[in-house]
Amino acid sequence: MSDKRRNHLWIPDEEVTRVDKKPTGRTTPRNISFTEHGQKLSSSLQSIKQAIENVSEDDSLSDTGLMIFKVELPDGEKIKDKKDLFTSTGMEVKVVKSENKAVIATTENQFQSLKKRIDDYTRSGSGKTYFDYIEDFKPYLGSEKNSSSLKKTTCSDLVSDSLDIQLMLVPNLREEIYDLAIQRLVEKIGDRDGIIQEELYYLSDNTPVIRVIIPSNSLFHYENDSAIYRIEETDFFSADVASKDAIDLNELELDDSVLIDKLPIVTVLDSGVNFPEGLEPLILHHWTDGSSGGDSEHGTKVASRVAFKYICDQLPSTKITPRTRIIDCNILDGSVPVNVFIKRIQNAVATFCDISKIYNLSANASSPIEGDEMSILGYELDALQLKRNVQFVISAGNHQLWSTESCLEDILDDDDSRVSAPADSMLSVVVGATSGETHPNSLSAINEVSSYSRIGSGFNGFSKPDLTAYGGCITCIAGSVSVPEDKYSLLLDKNGQLTPDAGTSFTAPVVAGDFAEILGIIPNQDILLAKVLLYHNAMPIWDEDSITDEELAYTHNLYGRGLSNVDESKYSSPSKVTFVRTGTLNKVTKERVTIYMPEILAAQVGRNVAKVSVTCISMPPVDRTKGTEYLGAYIRASLKKSSSDGRLKPVKQDFKVGRQKWDVCHQFTKLFSKFEAGDWQIWLELFSRWDEENIDVPYALAVTIEDVSNTLDVYSEIEALNRYRAINTLRLRLDSQS
Numbered sequence: 001m002s003d004k005r006r007n008h009l010w011i012p013d014e015e016v017t018r019v020d021k022k023p024t025g026r027t028t029p030r031n032i033s034f035t036e037h038g039q040k041l042s043s044s045l046q047s048i049k050q051a052i053e054n055v056s057e058d059d060s061l062s063d064t065g066l067m068i069f070k071v072e073l074p075d076g077e078k079i080k081d082k083k084d085l086f087t088s089t090g091m092e093v094k095v096v097k098s099e100n101k102a103v104i105a106t107t108e109n110q111f112q113s114l115k116k117r118i119d120d121y122t123r124s125g126s127g128k129t130y131f132d133y134i135e136d137f138k139p140y141l142g143s144e145k146n147s148s149s150l151k152k153t154t155c156s157d158l159v160s161d162s163l164d165i166q167l168m169l170v171p172n173l174r175e176e177i178y179d180l181a182i183q184r185l186v187e188k189i190g191d192r193d194g195i196i197q198e199e200l201y202y203l204s205d206n207t208p209v210i211r212v213i214i215p216s217n218s219l220f221h222y223e224n225d226s227a228i229y230r231i232e233e234t235d236f237f238s239a240d241v242a243s244k245d246a247i248d249l250n251e252l253e254l255d256d257s258v259l260i261d262k263l264p265i266v267t268v269l270d271s272g273v274n275f276p277e278g279l280e281p282l283i284l285h286h287w288t289d290g291s292s293g294g295d296s297e298h299g300t301k302v303a304s305r306v307a308f309k310y311i312c313d314q315l316p317s318t319k320i321t322p323r324t325r326i327i328d329c330n331i332l333d334g335s336v337p338v339n340v341f342i343k344r345i346q347n348a349v350a351t352f353c354d355i356s357k358i359y360n361l362s363a364n365a366s367s368p369i370e371g372d373e374m375s376i377l378g379y380e381l382d383a384l385q386l387k388r389n390v391q392f393v394i395s396a397g398n399h400q401l402w403s404t405e406s407c408l409e410d411i412l413d414d415d416d417s418r419v420s421a422p423a424d425s426m427l428s429v430v431v432g433a434t435s436g437e438t439h440p441n442s443l444s445a446i447n448e449v450s451s452y453s454r455i456g457s458g459f460n461g462f463s464k465p466d467l468t469a470y471g472g473c474i475t476c477i478a479g480s481v482s483v484p485e486d487k488y489s490l491l492l493d494k495n496g497q498l499t500p501d502a503g504t505s506f507t508a509p510v511v512a513g514d515f516a517e518i519l520g521i522i523p524n525q526d527i528l529l530a531k532v533l534l535y536h537n538a539m540p541i542w543d544e545d546s547i548t549d550e551e552l553a554y555t556h557n558l559y560g561r562g563l564s565n566v567d568e569s570k571y572s573s574p575s576k577v578t579f580v581r582t583g584t585l586n587k588v589t590k591e592r593v594t595i596y597m598p599e600i601l602a603a604q605v606g607r608n609v610a611k612v613s614v615t616c617i618s619m620p621p622v623d624r625t626k627g628t629e630y631l632g633a634y635i636r637a638s639l640k641k642s643s644s645d646g647r648l649k650p651v652k653q654d655f656k657v658g659r660q661k662w663d664v665c666h667q668f669t670k671l672f673s674k675f676e677a678g679d680w681q682i683w684l685e686l687f688s689r690w691d692e693e694n695i696d697v698p699y700a701l702a703v704t705i706e707d708v709s710n711t712l713d714v715y716s717e718i719e720a721l722n723r724y725r726a727i728n729t730l731r732l733r734l735d736s737q738s
Helices: 034-054 083-089 108-124 148-155 175-191 216-223 277-282 297-308 338-352 376-388 408-413 508-519 527-536 549-559 566-570 624-629 714-719
Strands: 016-020 066-072 092-098 101-107 136-139 162-169 208-215 228-233 265-270 283-288 325-330 358-361 391-395 429-435 467-471 475-477 480-482 490-492 497-500 576-585 589-597 610-618 633-642 648-650 665-672 678-688 697-707
Touching: 034 066, 034 108, 034 136, 066 108, 083 108, 092 624, 101 108, 148 162, 148 228, 162 175, 162 216, 175 208, 208 216, 216 228, 265 297, 265 338, 265 508, 277 283, 283 338, 297 325, 297 490, 297 508, 325 338, 338 358, 338 376, 358 508, 376 391, 391 508, 391 527, 429 508, 429 549, 467 508, 508 527, 508 566, 527 566, 527 576, 527 610, 527 665, 527 697, 576 589, 576 678, 576 714, 589 633, 589 697, 610 633, 610 678, 633 665, 633 697, 678 697, 697 714
Parallel strands: 265 325, 265 358, 283 325, 358 391, 391 429, 429 467
Antiparallel strands: 016 589, 066 101, 066 136, 092 101, 162 208, 162 228, 475 480, 490 497, 576 697, 589 678, 610 665, 610 697, 633 648, 633 678
16 A cells, blocks of 8 residues: 555444434325316226226226226325325325325226225315315326337327337236236237237246237227236347457456456446456356357457456556456347346346346447436346345447537437437446547547437436446548547457457446456455445546536536546545445434544635535335336435534535435535534435335445645544544445444
């Protein structure tokens, strides 16, 4: 360790106070006429009954005694707060569309009982505490089941004769209902000249999905089927390759001083890896999932970025130093449909999760996300990360707008530049691309978002990408497209050549390798702690001094939190001390975490002499059937500073960005000019939705105290207290137990 490097400090349980919390809920009375409102609700129920009867020929749930329809609550009311309403009326929530809208199911008997109770409400106001808070009932039929991209396709002037679609059934039905509905659907598909592709598959929440190619003019038969919740066009995933041969690197060898067996491992989910013979020892496994496998062109480039970052930094030496080992999972052989792709990813993670915690996935759908519904693959990656305790690092995706637009501003204003699946995944690290150099005839200059890189926002308006990395540029001269050679574009290809290429495919592995380097110094390979350090120490590539809240929000959708900084993620320094902690929170317990503000720093005179940065990352449950309410919990962090009277005072934050409700990361920074030394606190509080049980949500916390002048040794004063231990001296999992 260099003279400037110090180990981060672990916050032990002795510095944490747990405080009981009582959840509260309020209902605002509605001033409405129960007679008029009841007549409206009764009429709506009758319309639903009639609508379902009108399409009974297409309904796979006919004769099952089950009715599917929608309920809407007034603006400001939330489905999650109305459990008693649904329980008492026999309505079972199957899917939450938004905060106040849901798809529900009842039996026919419950439907008749509901109608009778509404008639009683209309006459006398009985059940007012329930029915006042139902805005309306509506059928759930027709084109509203279609994804936005499918609506766009079917509304275009030239609709193809056939559609390749995913039929997602209504979630959370009983097994016998699914069996009957699937049987009838299969029969209908055959009768309507459809062709089922592969076998039916199940999402991680056990929702059945059927991939089928149907005649375009038969789509309405599926839109009007009560058993079907959503219809999407099939996403395909492939490896984009565009390169030319250049410098021969087949003579490269690994530095003899590197202990290969000690290097961290990254699994590359791609088209295969073919390193030159001298670099082959870095490949721990070559694995396929029964497929023919890809041609290794794209996968080799991705793996070279993981293992060597920017390999030009080590040339022209023929002995190079790797930073990771690679598990090669060859799962991209051409254009792979989403249902097949999910199965291959699941099998790869199940095979290697005991030895590999980081998975690089540089493959995206060709169309942008919709945003109000989590993509199928985005959800499956989140579910895998929760189930297997692994971390995905994925590309934001590429678009082709650079080939038709004349300036970067027009590209960024185009809705088609939005991130593509699975980059809406809330638990993955999503990586965009930034130009590392300025080249003539490129729409992006140095430190501008690359002209091909997809941008945010992500799911439900959350900031994406999470981070960015330098990548190659694309130039276009009189219709001739090329990738200029520089250290950020040149990669190792499958033929052992140094060749230029560009895309977020090759920036995601930069961060995957950085993540692995950080994880390598974390006790017990705690991926949540490594992730919080990665985010906490990201370097902004914009001017932080003069930016407004609105500008910062926009900038985060271009660059995320900035560029990863491996060295500061791994180590503190004399003038910059990072405290870390992992733990769990639930809805009935809050935590107050104590850090120490050193006297030597508080004695400084001047403006903005100290900086405090806080980052808290959580791993909440997810539920795709909850629509925009997808995340089950979030943790809010707030800073309290000591004062001359001995009390803790709240610290007001300058920006809303980084502190959005229901996000997995809560992050802020504050500059201080005059302040008191002593114990400061971070208050952590969990807010939950949908948690019938009081579940514990894991979190990781990083807090940095920094001398802005970079001249004071604040680390030694804190270290001398003997209250905090260097993280290289303890086992985190044991020490973080409450």
